[in-house]
Amino acid sequence: MIARPLLCLKGIQWATIGYHQLERQVSESAGRVNLRRAWCRTLFGGNRDTAPLEQDLAELLSNRHHWTTLVVTLLLGLPAAALLFSGIHINPLAAACVYGVGILAGAFLLSWAAEVAELDISASLAIAVLALLTILPEYAIESVLAWDAGSSFNTETREITAETQRVAANVTGANRLLIGVGWSVVILIYWLKHRGVLDMRGKMGPEVTFLTVATLLTFVIFFMQSIHILLAAALIGIYIAYVWISSTRPAEEPELIGAAALIGSLPAKWRRTMVVFLLVYAAGVIVIAAEPFVEGLVEAGNGLGVDDFILIQWVAPLASETPEIIVAVLFGLRANPAAGLTVLISSEVNKFTLLIGSMVVIFSASAGQIIAFPLDGRQAIEFLLTTAVSLFGLALIARRTVDWRAGAALLGLFVVHLFFPQSRHRLWITYGYFGLTMLLIILDWRRAKSLVREEQQELN
DSSP states (O other): OOHHHHHHHHHHHHHHHHHHHHHHHSOGGGHHHHHHHHHHHHHHOTTSOOHHHHHHHHHHHHHHHHHHHHHHHHHHTHHHHHHHHHTOOOOHHHHHHHHHHHHHHHHHHHHHHHHHHTTTSOHHHHHHHHHHHHTHHHHHHHHHHHHHHHHHOOTTTOOOOHHHHHHHHHHHHHHHHIIIIIIHHHHHHHHHHHSSOEEOTTTOOSHHHHHHHHHHHHTTHHHHTEEOHHHHHHHHHHHHHHHHHHHTSOOOOOOOOTHHHHHHTSOHHHHHHHHHHHHHHHHHHHHHHHHHHHHHHHHHHHHHTOOHHHHHHHHHHHHHHHHHHHHHHHHHHHSOHHHHHHHHHHHHHHIIIIIHHHHHHHHHHHHTSOOOEEOOHHHHHHHHHHHHHHHHHHHHHTTSEEOHHHHHHHHHHHHHHHTOOSHHHHHHHHHHHHHHHHHHHHHOTHHHHHHHSOOGGGOO
8 A cells, every 4th residue: 555655756756857857868959848748758658649748747837937926926015014014214215116016016916816806706896896906006096195185285275285296297197108108019019029900990898988088078177277076076977887888798708818817727716715815915015005105206206306296207107007018918919919908998997087086086085175176287287288198099099900100109209208397398299199189080080980989880
């Protein structure tokens, strides 16, 4: 009875040693496939079909890589919690980096858990929950900024404080980053890989229509020099309508890649446990890191003599938006490029509706009364520029067929505008975006119609 287990252990030991010996003997030109084949034949005989065994070994090696990625990402969230609860004070820039990495890691974990959760919950609940999860990192940062703005705001003098300015900086930067970098990178990577047009006809839901409506509503912010509570309610209402209409669409099996595919391959019980754990862990890291991250950025900006408006506008969104952009890029490289761009457009809907609307609600709650969110001239121009960028991006993708020129235009204009932070320059850039949008519609008037409803004759 004992001999068989011992024999098995000897066999495993011999197989491991044999594999390492073969690894040294097989030439580099033979590659990994020949290495796996040689190992399998050594173990099970030269005449045996080793294809299934080679496939299992390849999957094992791939899973090991994904497990490593998952564990490392989990560990990256711990320094933020350790620094916060230890009470240790370090250099503000270093602290911002530690908390920023924690938010970045949490955002990756959230994105993986959100994708896998679609396997186990109903379509309507999935859309509602996942839509919230996608903006949780940005929402956590924006909530901290909006609450601080309300606390610093004097309802009698109505003087706009530095805390109030930071709120507009974060929300406008996040929206423009997602369009200028996220959309463009997905489009350009697809073109570099396939040398063709990204065809999204018949593959998109109501995202373009809802983003168009929300973008047009934000156009009035510039002229009102504030975000009225009624406008905030309207934007939140649009978000609720978007979630409800999306929930009526038939559910589809999610295409999981990377770490998400690894988690999705687990048995149902372990998969659900892992999803719940990742959601709770990631949300906890993001929530505890959001406030000290913002404080670290502000203190670092003051110490370095850098405008904290610029830091909040671009550095904070980088931590929250990067995972989403990377996931979309991976869709474009490995699975469905149209799905990758749709994910980013859907996220833009969330930001233009729920994020902007909720910042007014949080600001009012912190100020102690229901009031409009005040803006100065600089903030109003930033919102108008964000509206112009969104309209231009929508005009480019309205026909649902997108080539490399659209991606190059979005990325190029985004990079150029970074070198002109002054308000008067930003206003001229805004006029340029509006002009290009009008030119696109004049050259092809059906773009305007396609923003509201995709034309059926375009489908093949």
